[in-house]
Amino acid sequence: MSHETPAAERPLTTALAEAAATAGHAPSVHNSQPWRWRVLPDALELRVVRDPKLTATDPEGRLLAYSCGAALHHARVALTAEGWTAVVERMPDPTDRDLLARLTGMARAEADPEAMRLVQCMQVRHTDRRPVSEEPVPTAALGEIASAVAAEGCQLQFLDRDNVLELAAVASRAASVEAEDSQLREELEYWTSRAGTGTGLPPEVLPAEAPQTTVPARDFGRPGTLPVGPGHDRAAVYGLLYGDEDEPDSWLRAGEALSAAWLTATRLGISVVPLSGVVEVAGTRQTLRGLLAGLGYPYLVIRLGLADPAHAGPPHTPRMEAAQVVDTSAVRSPDA
Numbered sequence: 001m002s003h004e005t006p007a008a009e010r011p012l013t014t015a016l017a018e019a020a021a022t023a024g025h026a027p028s029v030h031n032s033q034p035w036r037w038r039v040l041p042d043a044l045e046l047r048v049v050r051d052p053k054l055t056a057t058d059p060e061g062r063l064l065a066y067s068c069g070a071a072l073h074h075a076r077v078a079l080t081a082e083g084w085t086a087v088v089e090r091m092p093d094p095t096d097r098d099l100l101a102r103l104t105g106m107a108r109a110e111a112d113p114e115a116m117r118l119v120q121c122m123q124v125r126h127t128d129r130r131p132v133s134e135e136p137v138p139t140a141a142l143g144e145i146a147s148a149v150a151a152e153g154c155q156l157q158f159l160d161r162d163n164v165l166e167l168a169a170v171a172s173r174a175a176s177v178e179a180e181d182s183q184l185r186e187e188l189e190y191w192t193s194r195a196g197t198g199t200g201l202p203p204e205v206l207p208a209e210a211p212q213t214t215v216p217a218r219d220f221g222r223p224g225t226l227p228v229g230p231g232h233d234r235a236a237v238y239g240l241l242y243g244d245e246d247e248p249d250s251w252l253r254a255g256e257a258l259s260a261a262w263l264t265a266t267r268l269g270i271s272v273v274p275l276s277g278v279v280e281v282a283g284t285r286q287t288l289r290g291l292l293a294g295l296g297y298p299y300l301v302i303r304l305g306l307a308d309p310a311h312a313g314p315p316h317t318p319r320m321e322a323a324q325v326v327d328t329s330a331v332r333s334p335d336a
């Protein structure tokens with residue numbers, strides 16, 4: 001028999017701390033986990049930490065905001081699953097740009113089964129950089145993923161054959177620009193040699209050799225140990241996540257939309273890999289804007305496909321301990 005307190009009786013601050021800890025499963029650029037949470041008696045605050053080892057990769061903090069946005073969406077869904085509603089204020093303090101969100105006005109609601117299902121998806125979602133299988137992605141699934149993005153105020157455009165070929169050219173241009181940038185190479189070296197810290201990318205999740213893909217994947221500068229097999233991901237679908245504005249609060253929303261898309265894809269058995277090199281380089285980001293033909297600003301490219309069912313995928317990428325990212329000191333009783 002379980003001795004856990006039923007969710008309905010658990011104090012709000014426990015639910016907030018648990019939601020913040022659950023958000024630790026979110027994806028982040030180079031697994032940097034740039035989010036820090038503070039639990040208050042009636043609020044939850046999300047801050048970004050700007051790691052100096054991402055200065056060349058992400059000078060504007062766009063990828064950091066996407067990553068924190070993904071964590072924000074995870075926390076929102078976790079609260080909904082526990083039967084709480086919250087008001088989300090994004091970038092609530094113009095004098096404190098690192099305070100990305102504040103969740104307030106928590107009220108009781110019915111626990112939401114769809115949100116519960118997505119919380120389960122958080123535990124299994126991961127980045128699988130192997131080529132996808134030959135099996136096509138069902139059109140209905142693409143529709144569901146695009147709807148999940150739209151519900152977060154962004155759009156997802158699936159690229160046709162011509163646009164995929166253009167994206168391939170843009171991605172290889174971005175890769176050459178990045179390969180020539182020594183500071184950027186140093187940053188990659190840092191994030192791929194973080195064993196034991198709970199951050200960064202261990203060799204087990206990086207391909208042992210460059211996978212055969214239509215659009216070049218990120219070159220992490222060193223081979224990993226993940227076997228990729230001979231497949232070519234011809235059946236992959238590429239989507240361009242975009243929106244109306246190109247400002248820090250829209251980047252946060254882009255991250256929320258990325259999380260919504262990725263968790264929905266996970267529920268449908270579809271693998272997602274973000275390709276952010278093309279938006280890290282200003283010139284190639286501008287070219288992507290052309291692909292959108294005036295519809296909006298590009299945030300991120302994602303590859304969708306069915307993972308190779310015949311071989312085991314990569315293991316989970318490590319995470320920091322919850323205590324390192326969730327500050328509960330404001331709600332802890334002095335003798336606790």
Ligand SMILES: Cc1cc2nc3c(=O)[nH]c(=O)nc-3n(C[C@H](O)[C@H](O)[C@H](O)COP(=O)(O)O)c2cc1C
Nearest residue numbers: 027028029030031066126127218274275276277317
């Ligand atoms: C904003 C953002 C950009 C990313 N860019 C890339 C990328 O260009 N190539 C790649 O292989 N993975 C990329 N990723 C995936 C992360 O490396 C991955 O989420 C992180 O290492 C944690 O691993 P997990 O997704 O398996 O939990 C990106 C993730 C985010 C959130």
